[in-house]
Structure formats: C-alpha cells, structure tokens
Amino acid sequence: MLISPNLLVVAGDCSAAERYTEKLKSIGAAFVIIETPEKLKSLPKHTKYCGMMVDSDCFERLSPLNKATIKENALVLPTVKYDFDPETGNLKINKLS
Secondary structure (H helix, E strand, C coil), rough: CCCCCEEECCCCCHHHHHHHHHHHHHHCCCEEEECCCCHHHHHHCCEEEEEEEEEEEHHHHHHHHHHHHHHHHHHHCEEEEEEEEECCEEEEEEEEE
C-alpha cells in the first residue's frame, strides 16, 4: 500500500466526506477530512500536510470569511478544487491554485 504525506481535505457535508474517503483510500493516500475551515484550528499543530483538496460545492457554500481562510491556506499548500461526478463516481479537477 502506498503511504503518502497527509492530504488535507475540506469536504463539507457527510456525503462529500464519504466520497473522498472511498476514493482516497482506494489509492492508499493518507488524509484528514474536515467539514469546514473552522476545523483547521483543532488539527494537531505538529502534523505536516502536503496539499489541500477542496470540494467545489462545499467551497461555493462557504461564508466569505471561510473562503478567505481556504485561500489563505492555499498560499502555503498546493491546493486543488475538485468536483464529484455522480454519474461516473470520479473526482475531477475544477481549479488549481
């Protein structure tokens, strides 16, 4: 099984978190899923992250303050915005930062 550095996933609601969990486990990725940017404060400070994935639907529903938090973190972490395609069950890149 491939072991990779932690990936931070902002997935919003439970159904999005389940989709990401399934896909990321299937490729052996090490990851932490949070529902909202507010949860960033509760993550262990010593954990290193290699990048951040943000669910596009989740991002669009965030408050302006939470969007700013995501954008601020995207300045220090490679970040990819993803869409989930319900027809194929695949994740597809929406936007890179």
